[in-house]
Structures are given as C-alpha cells and as structure tokens.
Amino acid sequence: MYAGLDIGGTSMKCMLLDAEKHPIDTASFPTCSIDGMERAVDTISEEIGTMLKNSGGVLCSLGIGCSGPLNIKTGVIENPYTLPGFEGHSLTMALRERLQVPVLLENDANTAHLGEIESMDTPPGNSIMLTFGTGVGCSIRLDGKIFRLPGGVHPEIGHIPVGVDADILCYCGKTACLENVLSGTAINRDAQLRFASSPEEILQAQGSDKEKEKFRKRLVKALTDAVLSLSIIFHPQIIIIGGGIEDLLVEYIIPDLSCLLERLLSTYGKTRLIPARKGSLAGCYGAALMAYTEER
Ligand SMILES: [Zn+2]
Incomplete structure (x- = not known):
C-alpha cells in the first residue's frame, strides 16, 4: 500500500x-x-x-x-x-x-498538479497548476518534470505584480500582487470592504450593476495578467485552475479569460485554461x- x-x-x-x-x-x-x-x-x-x-x-x-x-x-x-x-x-x-x-x-x-496530470488521458508536456485559496500556489511542469529553481527552491508566483488597483498593502510590500487581489482571502476581504457582501453575490450581478461589474472585471484583469506572464515565459499547453475558490473562478472569471487568450497568445502557442478535476x-x-x- x-x-x-x-x-x-x-x-x-x-x-x-x-x-x-x-x-x-x-x-x-x-x-x-x-x-x-x-x-x-x-x-x-x-x-x-x-x-x-x-x-x-x-x-x-x-x-x-x-x-x-x-x-x-x-x-x-x-x-x-x-x-x-x-x-x-x-x-x-x-x-x-x-x-x-x-x-x-x-x-x-x-x-x-501530479494528481491532476495522472488523471488525464494524454498528459501535456508543459503545464502549470495554480491553486487559489487562503493564498495562491503554483506548480510548473516542463517536459513532464517539476520545475525548480537552483538549490531545489520551489517557484512561488503568488506575489507577482498585476495591473489592477488594490487598497491594502500585502505583507510582500506591494499592494497589487496576485495573492492580494485574487486569493480567496483577498476576494472575501475586498467584497466585504467595498460592498459589505459575499463575493458570490457581487459576481452574480454581472452586467446589472456597474460597480459590481467593475469588481468582477478587476479580478478578470488580475488573472489575465498572471496567466499571460506565465504563458509567455513557460509556453504551457494547459493551465489548471484549482483550490478552494475554483468554482467561483470557473463560473465568473475564466470564461472572459479564455476569449482573451485566444486572441493574444497566437505567437506563443495555445494555452488552455482548465478547471481541476480531482477537486x-x-x-x-x-x-x-x-x-x-x-x-x-
Ligand atoms: Zn503580495
């Protein structure tokens, strides 16, 4: 066993x-x-x-x-x-x-990431998994192997800059980093601060409320920036989106992003965003x- x-x-x-x-x-x-x-x-x-x-x-x-x-x-x-x-x-x-x-x-x-790859019929050569929960985790596999930095250090991407506004300083010293905008902790915090409401309630509103739609577009922009940076550097065939707020991202954020990726990344090879299947x-x-x- x-x-x-x-x-x-x-x-x-x-x-x-x-x-x-x-x-x-x-x-x-x-x-x-x-x-x-x-x-x-x-x-x-x-x-x-x-x-x-x-x-x-x-x-x-x-x-x-x-x-x-x-x-x-x-x-x-x-x-x-x-x-x-x-x-x-x-x-x-x-x-x-x-x-x-x-x-x-x-x-x-x-x-x-390994659990997700193993459950696929044809494992991709290059793939990235992003996990969104309390923080933002990342796993990069190139030519089927885990990518590590010299000395075996794990590449953390949670604090890469994203081009959106943010009100509160992250412990990394920046305000607009991926984790401070798009982690479950950050989305919940900002939903409370800006609307005294839950993220689900705000994101459901979509086009019917201008300010709430602005909040959703801000999350789309943050994920777009991170996904584009990673795609341009590593050329993954897929980026798997998982973690505690996977359902929220899959329903309200990723559909916008998939269209953008279609248009923007033709010179770097196609990257597809897919939800994690093993939960x-x-x-x-x-x-x-x-x-x-x-x-x-
Ligand atoms: Zn940060």
Missing part, C-alpha cells in the same frame, strides 16, 4: 493506493498544528494505521504534500502563517522513525502517486 497525505492549514486528507495505483480508502482529520509536531505525528500514524487495518494491507511508503515554504530534502516545514507549531522540525524524519517506511515531502501545489482530493492522490513512483 502507498499512502498520500495532504496537509492544509485546518485539515489533513489521506489516501491509500494499492499496488495498481487504485485508491482504496480516504480519510480527513484536523491538522491542529498549534499542538506541535509530536501530536501531529501521533494523529497521522493512528489514522494511517486504522486505514491499513481496514484494508488489510501493509504500508510501503508515504508521500506528503504541504504548503511551503518547506525543505523537501530535510523535511522541515517553515510556514508559521498557516502551520504554526510545525516550524523547525523535520516531519519526514519523525514519520519515518514512527512508520518505518520511506517518507517524501513535496510542495502541495506540485502534488495536486480537494488531488493533493493526497498526487502525494500517494509520488510515494508509489519513488518506491519503484
């Missing part, structure tokens, strides 16, 4: 795969990083133990996807914003000792696939 674990700020998702890569079981449980790494290792081991007992299998390896910054070599997670309590400890080392199997750590956008299970599925692949 191969286990995949997706660690989010509030919950963890776990999936077991059999020797033919078929999902056998999934589980979800609270992260509670504030209780410390030791408690998390106890919980993860217990949950995986229960799943193995129910399936009657033996664990061969474990793959983990987690939001960065993190060190995939040492297994240390350094994310005090969404995972306070985990910083400074090696999660892979602790779980390796406890479970007595190889344990691998990867950025969660990379594991979700919230892409991360743990991709993490389990990583464990499966590394073992063979």
Whole structure:
C-alpha cells in the first residue's frame, strides 16, 4: 500500500493506493498544528494505521504534500502563517522513525498538479497548476518534470505584480500582487470592504450593476495578467485552475479569460485554461502517486 497525505492549514486528507495505483480508502482529520509536531505525528500514524487495518494491507511508503515554504530534502516545514507549531522540525524524519517506511515531502501545489496530470488521458508536456485559496500556489511542469529553481527552491508566483488597483498593502510590500487581489482571502476581504457582501453575490450581478461589474472585471484583469506572464515565459499547453475558490473562478472569471487568450497568445502557442478535476482530493492522490513512483 502507498499512502498520500495532504496537509492544509485546518485539515489533513489521506489516501491509500494499492499496488495498481487504485485508491482504496480516504480519510480527513484536523491538522491542529498549534499542538506541535509530536501530536501531529501521533494523529497521522493512528489514522494511517486504522486505514491499513481496514484494508488489510501493509504500508510501503508515504508521500506528503504541504504548503511551503518547506525543505523537501530535510523535511522541515517553515510556514508559521498557516502551520504554526510545525516550524523547525523535520516531519519526514519523525514519520519515518514512527512508520518505518520511506517518507517524501513535496510542495502541495506540485502534488495536486501530479494528481491532476495522472488523471488525464494524454498528459501535456508543459503545464502549470495554480491553486487559489487562503493564498495562491503554483506548480510548473516542463517536459513532464517539476520545475525548480537552483538549490531545489520551489517557484512561488503568488506575489507577482498585476495591473489592477488594490487598497491594502500585502505583507510582500506591494499592494497589487496576485495573492492580494485574487486569493480567496483577498476576494472575501475586498467584497466585504467595498460592498459589505459575499463575493458570490457581487459576481452574480454581472452586467446589472456597474460597480459590481467593475469588481468582477478587476479580478478578470488580475488573472489575465498572471496567466499571460506565465504563458509567455513557460509556453504551457494547459493551465489548471484549482483550490478552494475554483468554482467561483470557473463560473465568473475564466470564461472572459479564455476569449482573451485566444486572441493574444497566437505567437506563443495555445494555452488552455482548465478547471481541476480531482477537486480537494488531488493533493493526497498526487502525494500517494509520488510515494508509489519513488518506491519503484
Ligand atoms: Zn503580495
């Protein structure tokens, strides 16, 4: 059996795969990083133990996807914003000792991307996955391989500039960066600040209300800027849009963008925007696939 674990700020998702890569079981449980790494290792081991007992299998390896910054070599997670309590400890080392199997750590956008690619009939050569939730995550695969910066550093694109107005300064030092405009956190915040309303209510209004339509067009412009920059640099055949606010983007933002891409990118090859298909299970599925692949 191969286990995949997706660690989010509030919950963890776990999936077991059999020797033919078929999902056998999934589980979800609270992260509670504030209780410390030791408690998390106890919980993860217990949950995986229960799943193995129910399936009657033996664990061969474990793959983990987690939001960065993190060190995939040492297994240390350094994310005090969404995972306070985990910083400074090696999660892979602790779980390796406890479970007595190889344990691998990867950025969660990379594991979700792998989960999405694996479920396609024809995997693209170059592809990008963007995840929009609390923040904005990114995974880039070139010639079928994860793209990393020198030293194995994960490319973070959440704070690239976008050409729209923004009222509040981001912790990166800019106002109009992608994450400060288009993350779920930012959209919710701005919807409240500008209209005292929910994003859904504003975006539904579309053409019927001038100010609300301006709000929607601002989000379209931010995603257009980011997608164009990434497309021009990396020439992906597809950009997969996922994360907690995927449905909102797919319904109200992406349709405008697809038409723009048709017109603007003919010299760089065609990039298509597609919604993630595996939903919230892409991360743990991709993490389990990583464990499966590394073992063979
Ligand atoms: Zn920023």
